[in-house]
Amino acid sequence: MRAVHFCSSCGKVQPPIPVDYFTFFGFPRKLNLDTAALEKEFYALSRKLHPDVFGQADTRERAWSLEQSSMLNDAYRTLKDPIKRTEYLLRLEGIELEEQSKQATEKARATGELKKQVVPPDLLEEVFELNMHLEELRMQKKMGEDDPALLEEIGKAKISLEGKYDVLFSELKTEWNKWDKAVDSGAEADKRKVLDRILDVLNRRNYVRNLVRDVNEAME
Amino acid sequence: MSSDYIVGIDLGTTNSLVAYMQGDSPVVIPGEDGLNLVPSVVALTLDENENNQIIVGNAARKYLIETPERAVYSIKRLMGRGVEDIQDELKLFPFKLAEDLHAEEVLRIKIGERTYTPPEISALILRQLKRNAERFFAAPVTQAVITVPAYFNDAQRQATKDAGRIAGLNVLRLVNEPTAASLAYGLDKKKNGIIVVYDLGGGTFDISILKLHDGIFEVISTNGDTHLGGDDIDNLLIAVALDDIRGEHGLEFGIDVRRNGEAVARIRKAVIEAKIALSSQPTAKLDVDLPGGKKYQREISLEVFEQIVQPIIDRTVGPCKQALKDAGLKPGQIDEVVLVGGSTRIPKVRRLVQELFGREPHTDLNPDEVVALGAAVQANILGGGSEITKEMLLLDVTPLSLGIEVAGGVTDKIILRNSTVPASATQYYTTQVDGQTNVAIHVLQGERELARDCRSLARFDLKGIPPMVAGMPRIEVKFLIDANGILRVSAREQRSGKEAEIDVQPTYGLTDEQVENMLLESFDYAEEDFRQRQIIEARREAETILTALAKGKKNRAWQELTNEERRKVDTLEKTLIAVKDGDGDDYHAIREAIDALNQATMHLAELMMDTAVTTALKGKAMDDTDMEDGPQAGHPVAKADFE
Numbered sequence: 001m002r003a004v005h006f007c008s009s010c011g012k013v014q015p016p017i018p019v020d021y022f023t024f025f026g027f028p029r030k031l032n033l034d035t036a037a038l039e040k041e042f043y044a045l046s047r048k049l050h051p052d053v054f055g056q057a058d059t060r061e062r063a064w065s066l067e068q069s070s071m072l073n074d075a076y077r078t079l080k081d082p083i084k085r086t087e088y089l090l091r092l093e094g095i096e097l098e099e100q101s102k103q104a105t106e107k108a109r110a111t112g113e114l115k116k117q118v119v120p121p122d123l124l125e126e127v128f129e130l131n132m133h134l135e136e137l138r139m140q141k142k143m144g145e146d147d148p149a150l151l152e153e154i155g156k157a158k159i160s161l162e163g164k165y166d167v168l169f170s171e172l173k174t175e176w177n178k179w180d181k182a183v184d185s186g187a188e189a190d191k192r193k194v195l196d197r198i199l200d201v202l203n204r205r206n207y208v209r210n211l212v213r214d215v216n217e218a219m220e
Numbered sequence: 221m222s223s224d225y226i227v228g229i230d231l232g233t234t235n236s237l238v239a240y241m242q243g244d245s246p247v248v249i250p251g252e253d254g255l256n257l258v259p260s261v262v263a264l265t266l267d268e269n270e271n272n273q274i275i276v277g278n279a280a281r282k283y284l285i286e287t288p289e290r291a292v293y294s295i296k297r298l299m300g301r302g303v304e305d306i307q308d309e310l311k312l313f314p315f316k317l318a319e320d321l322h323a324e325e326v327l328r329i330k331i332g333e334r335t336y337t338p339p340e341i342s343a344l345i346l347r348q349l350k351r352n353a354e355r356f357f358a359a360p361v362t363q364a365v366i367t368v369p370a371y372f373n374d375a376q377r378q379a380t381k382d383a384g385r386i387a388g389l390n391v392l393r394l395v396n397e398p399t400a401a402s403l404a405y406g407l408d409k410k411k412n413g414i415i416v417v418y419d420l421g422g423g424t425f426d427i428s429i430l431k432l433h434d435g436i437f438e439v440i441s442t443n444g445d446t447h448l449g450g451d452d453i454d455n456l457l458i459a460v461a462l463d464d465i466r467g468e469h470g471l472e473f474g475i476d477v478r479r480n481g482e483a484v485a486r487i488r489k490a491v492i493e494a495k496i497a498l499s500s501q502p503t504a505k506l507d508v509d510l511p512g513g514k515k516y517q518r519e520i521s522l523e524v525f526e527q528i529v530q531p532i533i534d535r536t537v538g539p540c541k542q543a544l545k546d547a548g549l550k551p552g553q554i555d556e557v558v559l560v561g562g563s564t565r566i567p568k569v570r571r572l573v574q575e576l577f578g579r580e581p582h583t584d585l586n587p588d589e590v591v592a593l594g595a596a597v598q599a600n601i602l603g604g605g606s607e608i609t610k611e612m613l614l615l616d617v618t619p620l621s622l623g624i625e626v627a628g629g630v631t632d633k634i635i636l637r638n639s640t641v642p643a644s645a646t647q648y649y650t651t652q653v654d655g656q657t658n659v660a661i662h663v664l665q666g667e668r669e670l671a672r673d674c675r676s677l678a679r680f681d682l683k684g685i686p687p688m689v690a691g692m693p694r695i696e697v698k699f700l701i702d703a704n705g706i707l708r709v710s711a712r713e714q715r716s717g718k719e720a721e722i723d724v725q726p727t728y729g730l731t732d733e734q735v736e737n738m739l740l741e742s743f744d745y746a747e748e749d750f751r752q753r754q755i756i757e758a759r760r761e762a763e764t765i766l767t768a769l770a771k772g773k774k775n776r777a778w779q780e781l782t783n784e785e786r787r788k789v790d791t792l793e794k795t796l797i798a799v800k801d802g803d804g805d806d807y808h809a810i811r812e813a814i815d816a817l818n819q820a821t822m823h824l825a826e827l828m829m830d831t832a833v834t835t836a837l838k839g840k841a842m843d844d845t846d847m848e849d850g851p852q853a854g855h856p857v858a859k860a861d862f863e
Contacts, residue, residue, distance in 0.1 A: 043436055047613055051642065051703045055392060055602030070642035070700055077639055 005049060005068055013049060016067045020092055021075035030183055031089060031176035035080055042076045083205075086172065086198060089179075093195055097202065123164075123204075127211065130157045134218045141218075151219070158215045161208055168205040175201060226363040226392060226603045227353045228400070228595025231342060231380065233296040233449060234422030234562065236260050237592035238349040244608045246404060246596035248589055249356045251348070253278055257588060258352070260422075262344050263291040264332040272334065276348040285489065288314055288481035290332040294451055295345075297423050298338040299383075300376035302728050303327050309447075312455045314481060326730050339379045339730060340738055343386035350387060351753070358754070364389045365599040367591050368705075369424040370396035371444030371539075371619045373665050374677050375728040377706050382730050386738045392602045394704040397421070398428035399616050400594030401560040402437055405585060407597060407608065413555035414440075416543075418573050418581065419591075420536060421561035423449040427540050429547045429554075435611035441546035441638045442619050443539035450495075450563040452532050457491035457520075458484065460528065461506060465516050482511050498525045499565045526568045533572055540576050546638050557581040562588055615640050618701050625662035625671040634699060637667065644700040655687040659695060663707065678729075680709055686716045751805065758810035762800040765814055769793060769821060777827035785823060792817045 007014055022029045025041055047053070049072055054065040078084045087097055133154050140147055175198045182190040228246070230237045235257040239248045248256040255278060263275045263283035275283070283291040297309050306327070309315060318328035318335035328335040336344075346366075353361045366389075368380050377394055384391035398417035405415070412433050419426040426444035430437055462478055465487075478484070486508050494504035498520065508516040544551065557573060559581045564570065573581050601609050617638045623631035624647065634645035649659050659682040666674030685693050694714040701707055712719055730738070769789070772778060778786070796813040 043433065046436065046615060050613055050615070052393075052598075052601055052613060056604050066642055066700070066702060069703075070644040073640040073643050074645075077643070 005045070013054070013061055013064050013068060015064050016071055021078050021088060024071060024075045025079065027079075028183065029089065029092070030180040031086060032180050033079060033085065038076065038080055042072065042080075045072050082169075082172075083202070086176070086202060090195060090199060090202070093191075095195055095199055097199070097206075123207070126157070126160070130154070130161075130211065130215070133157065134214060137218050154215060154219065158212065161212050161215070165205065165208045165212065168201055168208065172198065172201045172205065224363075224603070225353065225357050225359065225361050226365065226599040227349075227361055228592055228597070228599040229346065229349055229364050229366045230397070230400075230592035230595055231296070231346065231366055231368075231383070232260055232422060232591075233294050233424060233451065234260060235588060236345050236349055237589060238353050239589075239592040239596035240353070241596050241600035241606065241609075244606070246407075246593040246600075248592055249353050251277060251352045252355065258345065258348055259293075260295065260345050261291060261293045262295070262331070262341050263287070264334060265290060266332075272332065274344055276344055285482060285485045287332075288485045289316070289330075292329060292331050292341060294423055295329070295338050295341045297447060297451070298327065298329070299342065300338075300373065300379035300728050301327070313451075314484065326728070326734070337730065337738070339383040339735075340386055342380065342383035343738070346383055346387035346389060350389060354753075355757070362388065362390055363392055363599075363603075365393045365395055365595045365602060366391055367397045367400045367595045368394050369421075369444060369446050370398050370419075370426040370428050370439075370442040370616075371424070371446050372396075372705070373446075373620055373675055374705070374707050375675070376446065377704060378729045381704070381706065382735050382738075385735055388739070391704075393598060394706070395595055395598050395614070396426070396428065396439075396442070396616055396619075396705070397424075397591045398426045398442070398560060399430070399437065399439055399614060400592075400598060401558060401585075401590045402428070402430050402432075402594065403597040403612065403614065404590045404594035405558050405582070406432055406437060407612075411556075414549065414553055415556045415558060416554050416577055417558045417560055418536075418540070418564065419444075419560035420563040420569060421449050422563070423447065423451045425449060425536050425539065427536070427543045429543050429549065436613050436615060438615040438640070439617045439638075440549075441543045442617055443543040443546070444619070445535060445539060448532070448535055449561070453495060453529050453563070453566075454488060454491055456528055456532065457495065457525075458487050461487045461491060461508070461516065461518070464518060465510070480511060486510070487516070494520055495525070496565075498522050499567060522567075529566070529568065533566075533569055536569075536572070537576065551576065551578045554579055558585070558590075559583055560585075560587050560590055616703070616705070617641060618643060618705055620665045620675075621667055622677075622699060622701065622707065623664045623666070623671075623674060624699075625664060629671045631664050631666070631669060631671050631674050635701060639701075641701050641705055642703055644698060647697050647699070649682070649693075649695040649697060650691050651685065651688070651693050652690055654690045656690065657685045657687055658683050659685065661697065661709075663699070663709070677707065680711075680722050682711050682722060684718070685713055686718065688715070751807065754807040755805055755810070758807040758814070759800055762796055762810055762814055765817060766793065766796065766800075769817070772821065772824055772828060775828055777824055777830075780827050781824060785820070789817070789820045789824070792820050 005014060005016075006012060020029070025038065027033065027038075046069070049065055049069040051062065051065050051069060054062045057065070078088045090097060133150060137150060137154060140150070175194055179191065179194045179198065182194055225240060227249070228239045230239075237248050237256060237258065239246050250256050251258055258277040259281055261277065261280040261284060263280035265273050265275060265283060265287070267273050280291060284293060292315070294313060297313065298306055298315065303317070303321065306315075310317070316330040318330050320335075321328055326337050328337050329341065331341075346364075350361050350364075364384060366380060366384055368377055372380070380394060381391050398419045401417050401419065402415060413431075415430050415432060417426070417428045417430065419428075424444065424446050425448040426442065428442040429440045431440055432438075462484075487506075490506045490508045494506055497504040501522075503519055503521045504525075506516065506518045506520065510516055554577050557577050557579045559570070559573065564573075564581075564587050570581060570583070597609060597612070598614065600606055601612055601614075605612075618635065618641050619637060621633045621637045622635040622645070623633040626632045634647060635643050649661070651659065661680040661682065662671065663677045663680065664671055664674035665677050668674050682695060682697070685695060692715065695711055696714050697709065697711045699707060699709055709722055710719075711722055781789075792813070796810075796817050799809045799813045
């Protein structure tokens with residue numbers, strides 16, 4: 001059920017009720033989401049909630065509109081992106097993601113802490129080799145040298161990683177379907193299992209994403 | 221008349237404009253001199269009694285050359301900035317910092333004997349625009365939409381809002397300039413598709429990519445450089461000229477020509493004229509009279525000009541590519557490109573834009589006016605809308621990521637750039653020590669990973685946290701970027717439910733109290749001030765018509781009137797003199813007397829016109845006849861505003 005944003009009798013904006021983003025839009029807590037319908041709903045709600053519509057309203061209504069429309073924008077931003085949407089669902093279900101972000105890496109570097117980083121087992125060998133190559137490339141760059149063979153080697157690894165990245169996204173979509181089915185059937189045990197698998201796919205995907213980013217940075 | 225006018229203001233680096241929605245179309249309101257553009261120049265001069273007078277706009281321009289130490293331009297470059305980040309500006313622009321400036325203070329600029337903060341100088345420009353609009357409507361104007369560069373950060377936006385307040389304006393909204401331009405552009409088009417707005421103005425560059433969908437103008441991404449524009453081109457050309465002069469007249473001027481304010485100001489004027497000429501012709505001449513009777517002359521070809529400006533224009537490429545990348549678009553997916561800002565008249569800029577986006581840019585809108593017109597559209601929307609704007613809605617984004625400093629001096633980004641505003645993020649804090657009642661939060665803006673590389677916005681001190689065991693309090697802090705792109709912060713201790721008090725230390729801005737103290741008098745006495753000015757203007761107008769009438773009476777046309785007509789004019793003349801010189805403060809009475817006299821002298825004016833036509837050729841020559849200052853002169857060109 002969609003959250004109530006307006007008074008049913010006078011149509012005026014109401015103070016926001018703390019709800020999750022799915023409820024805000026009146027969508028079920030599912031991962032397959034019709035983004036065209038989401039956009040349509042976003043535009044329709046924006047026309048009603050945006051502060052511009054309340055230019056001449058009283059202070060209280062203006063404040064509500066500000067809160068409501070910021071929540072609308074936050075919700076839309078999160079739900080329209082498939083990865084943000086998935087991560088959001090995990091958090092809603094009480095699961096914290098492992099920090100693989102660049103920021104976490106920087107933070108670990110700055111504070112000298114060891115970052116918790118799980119290398120997906122199937123990638124161990126590849127990652128080990130790639131990191132060696134990247135280290136070599138950085139050294140060469142410092143010395144002002146250029147080794148086409150090395151660049152080709154890294155380029156190949158990058159293409160392979162990008163392929164894995166795509167495969168992981170399809171894997172994620174398979175899990176989405178399972179999650180949505182579990183929501184329909186109400187099978188709590190299934191839900192839990194699917195969430196764990198989603199977390200695993202996301203972590204691997206983030207790991208690959210960071211590797212690709214490192215490669216791009218080294219090759220710049 | 222109603223006082224509900226909401227105007228749209230383009231507060232530009234070089235020129236400023238005020239516009240409003242007249243029926244279905246936005247129009248620019250001209251100044252007293254009849255011109256739409258009000259140069260963003262403020263001069264402080266001394267009148268015959270040695271009193272300071274503030275002059276704004278076209279009338280102030282001559283002081284840039286005559287008394288450069290008493291005039292200031294391009295103040296927008298200093299808005300919301302600290303002393304340490306304007307070192308480049310100080311080298312290239314004749315800004316003089318106040319001598320008594322101390323650390324932790326908002327910078328102040330010296331003009332003549334006085335010092336002003338950048339928001340105060342901007343407020344003087346805004347006040348001029350406000351007065352132009354009030355004169356136009358013959359009613360007070362207290363509400364405005366003001367445009368800012370899309371890439372302006374929080375401090376620069378706040379400084380602009382402060383300027384509005386100081387000028388006595390309630391700033392209903394700050395709108396991003398390229399977005400405003402898209403509103404003006406899309407008003408009559410009702411199109412759907414992706415448009416790019418490339419806005420290269422006097423001092424700022426913005427690139428915005430928007431999706432137009434059934435009246436919704438959704439900004440997808442924006443980028444830019446708040447210190448890149450026509451000014452930089454002028455400075456390069458000035459440097460070239462100064463080098464020439466040093467070579468040519470080295471002995472006479474030595475290095476001093478660089479320090480000679482008047483010489484530099486004259487050169488600046490000449491290079492700007494040459495730059496403008498080179499947008500339509502293959503060569504331009506520099507012809508400058510230097511102090512001391514020397515002349516500097518040089519021809520600049522378009523080819524040389526383009527070589528000189530190449531590095532400036534190239535600086536717009538990076539932001540364009542980043543905006544495309546952030547929008548997830550390829551140039552082929554762009555439907556239209558719109559040019560905004562005077563610097564987009566440069567042919568080389570147009571070629572670059574065409575190359576970047578693979579589309580011939582639109583040039584059918586006046587790049588100097590389109591932002592103000594868009595601001596007027598937004599003002600109309602905020603005022604409740606009209607038939608033409610009722611379906612229109614602007615969804616803008618924040619140009620820079622908002623972050624918080626966390627352990628190790630790292631920026632934790634909580635709202636990413638290009639997020640649609642209003643946008644919010646909630647963070648939770650706790651205490652480190654038993655009984656701790658304060659928590660400090662450092663808010664940053666920028667894309668870099670380390671806090672020291674980002675722009676410091678403010679330090680918030682959460683106070684009044686109930687004393688608890690360390691780690692027990694759970695303080696919820698909500699960061700919200702409003703539709704103006706300005707940050708608001710609120711905090712609550714969740715266990716006690718107590719609103720935490722927030723003490724804000726803006727890194728670069730004025731405090732509310734300072735703004736209060738700066739309010740130009742007109743704010744406190746908006747209504748009274750307006751009446752006073754109306755009286756002064758009405759009296760001035762009465763003087764003009766009376767002088768013209770005295771002249772008219774000497775014309776032979778006066779004798780052609782009937783006795784009765786003459787008697788009537790004489791009576792009304794006496795009435796006008798009486799109300800004009802009376803103690804009354806009702807400007808309506810003076811206006812009515814003026815109108816009555818105008819009516820009565822209509823025939824006289826017609827007769828004089830006939831005389832003029834028969835005695836002189838039609839057109840310009842008429843200015844030399846008695847028609848000058850004729851009785852029909854409705855709105856005499858008044859002097860610039862003084863105080």
